[in-house]
Structure formats: C-alpha cells, structure tokens
Amino acid sequence: MGCDGGTIPKRHELVKGxxxxxxxxxSAELVxxxxxxxxxxxxLRRPIVSCDLGRLYNKDAIIEYxxxxxxxxxxxEVAVHIRAIKDVKELNLTDNPAWEGDRTNTKGGRYEELHRAHFICPVVGLEMNGKHKFCYLQTCGCVFSERALREVKTEICHKCGDPFKDSDIVILNGSKEEIEKLRERMEEKxxxxxxxxxxxxxKAAETVxxxxxxxxxxGSSKTGPADQKPAAANGTGEASSSAEPGPSGSLSKSAKPGAAAGSKRPVPRPEERSETYKSLFTTHSSAKRSKDQTSNWVTHTPYHF
Structure with a gap:
C-alpha cells in the first residue's frame, strides 16, 4: 500500500465517511x-442605526449602500429591505462606564474582554453583549433591555418620556421566529x-x-333658486316677466332694451334719469358758464359752451 516500515492502514484512513x-x-456569533x-x-461606532428587523448597522454604511x-x-442580502434612510432608526444608546475601550489594547499585548459591552440598559444596568435580550422603540430610538420593559410596565419611555405602543417595540438581533414576526409587521405597515x-x-385628483x-x-354652479329670489325683489323679476314672448313669439313693447338677462340692475332711459345723475356730465345746465364767465377771445382749445 506504499506504507514504509510495514505499517498497516486502518479503515478510517482508506474509507471516507x-x-x-x-x-x-x-460566543463568536454573539460578538x-x-x-x-x-x-x-x-x-460598530456612533451613529448606530437599526432596521425594522432589529439588525445593527453603521449609519455611514447604510448611506453608502x-x-x-x-x-x-x-x-x-441583510439590507435588501432597506429602500430609504427612513427605513432605519438612529439608536439612542447608553454608554457603559465600565467599558475601557480599545485604547488600553492598542499594541495587542493585553487580553481584550469581548463580552464586555460598550452599551448598557439605562434602567437595570444589563450589558448589551448578546446574553440578554434588548429592544428599541421606533418612536424615539431609545434602547432598553426586555427585562426593564417587562418589570416596569409603562406607556412612556424611561429615558426621554415619549409615549409609545407595543407595536413600536423592535427586538434587536432576535431569533428566526422573532425576525419573521417583525418582517410580517413591516410588510403590513x-x-x-x-x-x-x-x-x-x-382625493387630490377629485378636487382638481x-x-x-x-x-x-x-354660471351653473352659482345660479340657483336661492339666487333668483333676491333678483326678483330688486326689480329684475319684473323686467324678465315683461320680456317674456307673447302669443306671436315676439318680445312685448314693455320690455326695457337696457335690461339684460344676467344684469342685476337695469340701465335707466334718458327721460328716467334723475337730476343728480345728469349733473355728473358737462352737458348739464349747472356746468355751463354764464355770459360773465365767458371770455371775449377764442383760443385753439376753448372750454366754453
């Protein structure tokens, strides 16, 4: 079999199962x-955003995408459902005072605790490292642990005081079943x-x-039976009735020629005009000059009567 030294191969070396x-x-998946x-x-670095399915992203990465x-x-494929920047919500996270950051391990000579989280729950103080369920509110973006929302039942945010509903709670990095429920809620919304x-x-097309x-x-929308009554009271009704055609089909002589069908006030005849109305024109006797007021000479543009 080509084995030097008289060695005998075993079955697991010859048969591939x-x-x-x-x-x-x-642990690596949680990290x-x-x-x-x-x-x-x-x-992840601030600003951090999350989608309707509870996944965590850097905001600049979503903008570039x-x-x-x-x-x-x-x-x-994890960001196919994100169509615009409004489909993600910027998270309002609470820093962990016990987190030292990457400054203490710049040279790599110190053990880095990966399960030490950068953020914590502001109510109960649990670290957001994957061991505990966390969720955020779509109204304000504040992040809390599920234990805090379960123990302290309220309809007002613990951090900023904004009201919220149960449908506004989104679980971060949930299981497959929780992600399917969030996907159904997102499609319904x-x-x-x-x-x-x-x-x-x-509605806009109907109004236009x-x-x-x-x-x-x-005319069809404005005129109606209510508009005809005041017209008759002003005297136009009499003019229209007098202008009705007689048996021969011609208009009667009593119809006023100046009164139109759509006019509210008929135009008076010259003999029916008052003295006040006539005094507005220069042809009235009050506008004419007397002999004492007229001059003895005549110019190119005389103004005398």
Missing amino acids: PKKVEKVDK ARWNYCALTQEK LLDKSAERPNI RAKSKAGKKSKRC SQSEASKENP
Whole structure:
C-alpha cells in the first residue's frame, strides 16, 4: 500500500465517511452580531442605526449602500429591505462606564474582554453583549433591555418620556421566529402606508377635477333658486316677466332694451334719469358758464359752451 516500515492502514484512513457539519461558535456569533455592522462587518461606532428587523448597522454604511446599490458588497442580502434612510432608526444608546475601550489594547499585548459591552440598559444596568435580550422603540430610538420593559410596565419611555405602543417595540438581533414576526409587521405597515398614499392621491385628483369643472361652467354652479329670489325683489323679476314672448313669439313693447338677462340692475332711459345723475356730465345746465364767465377771445382749445 506504499506504507514504509510495514505499517498497516486502518479503515478510517482508506474509507471516507460523511463530512461533519461545522458548528458555529455561539460566543463568536454573539460578538459578531452585537459588536460589528451587519452590512460591512466593521466595528460598530456612533451613529448606530437599526432596521425594522432589529439588525445593527453603521449609519455611514447604510448611506453608502443607498447611494450606490450597484456596488458589490458582501452580506448585501441583510439590507435588501432597506429602500430609504427612513427605513432605519438612529439608536439612542447608553454608554457603559465600565467599558475601557480599545485604547488600553492598542499594541495587542493585553487580553481584550469581548463580552464586555460598550452599551448598557439605562434602567437595570444589563450589558448589551448578546446574553440578554434588548429592544428599541421606533418612536424615539431609545434602547432598553426586555427585562426593564417587562418589570416596569409603562406607556412612556424611561429615558426621554415619549409615549409609545407595543407595536413600536423592535427586538434587536432576535431569533428566526422573532425576525419573521417583525418582517410580517413591516410588510403590513408598508401596505397601510401605500394604501393611505393612494387614497390621498385619489382625493387630490377629485378636487382638481371639480375645480376644473366649476371653472368651465361658473354660471351653473352659482345660479340657483336661492339666487333668483333676491333678483326678483330688486326689480329684475319684473323686467324678465315683461320680456317674456307673447302669443306671436315676439318680445312685448314693455320690455326695457337696457335690461339684460344676467344684469342685476337695469340701465335707466334718458327721460328716467334723475337730476343728480345728469349733473355728473358737462352737458348739464349747472356746468355751463354764464355770459360773465365767458371770455371775449377764442383760443385753439376753448372750454366754453
């Protein structure tokens, strides 16, 4: 068999069995999900945002992804549901006073505690390292542990005081079942917003069509039985009745020629005009000059009567 020294191969060396399934280290998975961006796999740094499914991202990574979606990036399937910047919420996190940061291990000569979290729950003080469930509110973006919301039941945020509902709570880095529930809620929310936008567009189109129709037919919308009564009281009703055609089909002689069908006030005849009305014109006797006021000479533009 080609084995020098008289060695005899065993069965497991000759027969290849099924490959063992590689198991992911849970501790390494927790560190990756809670300390690194889900899109770029870089360390999380402020400002940190989260989507409707509870994944954590760096805000600059999401902005770069939205500006250029054609670029090839790893793990791009985790951000397919993000269509605009409004689909993510910036998180209001609370710093952990016991976290020393990366400054103490710049040269790599010191053990770095990966399970020491950068952020904590502001109510009960639990570290956000993956061992405890954390969630955030879509109204204000404040982050709390699930234990804090369960023990201190209230409808007001513990940190900023804004009101919220149970539907505004999103679990961060939840299980597969929790992610499916969040996905269903996200689809329902988007369907409702889409239906609301369609109804608003339909109402706007109806108002525009009604305004155009009223502009085309202004008389039909304004005139009515209520407008005809005051017209009759002003005397136009008598003029219209007197202008009705007789048996021969011609207008009667009593109809006033100056009174129009749509006019509110008829134009008076010359013999019916009052003295006050006549005094407005220069042809009236009050506007004429007497002999004492007239001059003895005549100019090119005389103003005398």
